[in-house]
Amino acid sequence: xxxxxxxxxxxxxxxxxxxxxxxxxxxxxxxxxxxxxxxxxxxxxxxxxxxxxxxxxxxxxxxxxxxxxxxxxxxxxxxxxxxxxxxxxxxxxxxxxxxxxxxxxxxxxxxxxxx
Amino acid sequence: xxxxxxxxxxxxxxxxxxxxxxxxxxxxxxxxxxxxxxxxxxxxxxxxxxxxxxxxxxxxxxxxxxxxxxxxxxxxxxxxxxxxxxxxxxxxxxxxxxxxxxxxxxxxxxx
Numbered sequence: 001x002x003x004x005x006x007x008x009x010x011x012x013x014x015x016x017x018x019x020x021x022x023x024x025x026x027x028x029x030x031x032x033x034x035x036x037x038x039x040x041x042x043x044x045x046x047x048x049x050x051x052x053x054x055x056x057x058x059x060x061x062x063x064x065x066x067x068x069x070x071x072x073x074x075x076x077x078x079x080x081x082x083x084x085x086x087x088x089x090x091x092x093x094x095x096x097x098x099x100x101x102x103x104x105x106x107x108x109x110x111x112x113x114x115x
Numbered sequence: 116x117x118x119x120x121x122x123x124x125x126x127x128x129x130x131x132x133x134x135x136x137x138x139x140x141x142x143x144x145x146x147x148x149x150x151x152x153x154x155x156x157x158x159x160x161x162x163x164x165x166x167x168x169x170x171x172x173x174x175x176x177x178x179x180x181x182x183x184x185x186x187x188x189x190x191x192x193x194x195x196x197x198x199x200x201x202x203x204x205x206x207x208x209x210x211x212x213x214x215x216x217x218x219x220x221x222x223x224x225x226x
Binding site: 004031033035041042043044045048056058059091093095102103104105106107108109 | 119121148150155156157158159160163203205212213214215216217218219
C-alpha cells in the first residue's frame, strides 16, 4: 500500500524558471495539503485541496504560486519565476477526510534549490 | 513570531537518560499532534491529543496536553539512539487539518 508519493525528490532551478512539484496521495485519500519547510524551521501550511477544488489557500503567496488537484492525476504545486527565497523542502500530505484529527500522511518532500 | 514555541531547540543526551520537549502557545487548539522527522523524510505522526489534561503513552514516550489546551509536552524515558530525530508539535484550530507547526526540537541521543 503505497504512501504519499512526491516527485521529484530534488529539483534545481535557476532564478526565473518554473518549478513543478507533483504529489500523488495515498490510495483512497481525496484531501491534499501542501506545506513548506525552510531550513531549520517547522512546516508552514500553504494550501488545502480536494479533487478539482481549492478549499483553503490562505498560506500560499498570491503571486507566482498556484496549486491544483485535477480529477485525474496528481496534485501539482507550481512556482513561476522562482527566486532564491523559494528554496525549501515542499511537503505534501493527504488524509481520507478533511476533518480535524483525520490523520495526515506526509510524503518525503521535494527539495527545491534555486541557484 | 511562532504561534507554537518549542523548547529546547536542540537537545543532546546520552543513551539511557530521560528528556522532555515542550510545546507552548498563547492560543487554544482543538487538538495537538506530535511528529518525528528523520533527515530527508517527511514527518511521521506519533500521537494526537484532544482532551485538556490528556496523557497518552507510546512505549517509552509520554505525551501530555495541558488542561487549557494551549501547551503540550513529550517525555522520553531511557532514550535510545533510535530516538534521534526532529520532533515537531502541530496544533489544529478546528480548521480542517490546517496545522500550525512549532519550530521543532532536534534530539540527539549518543550511544
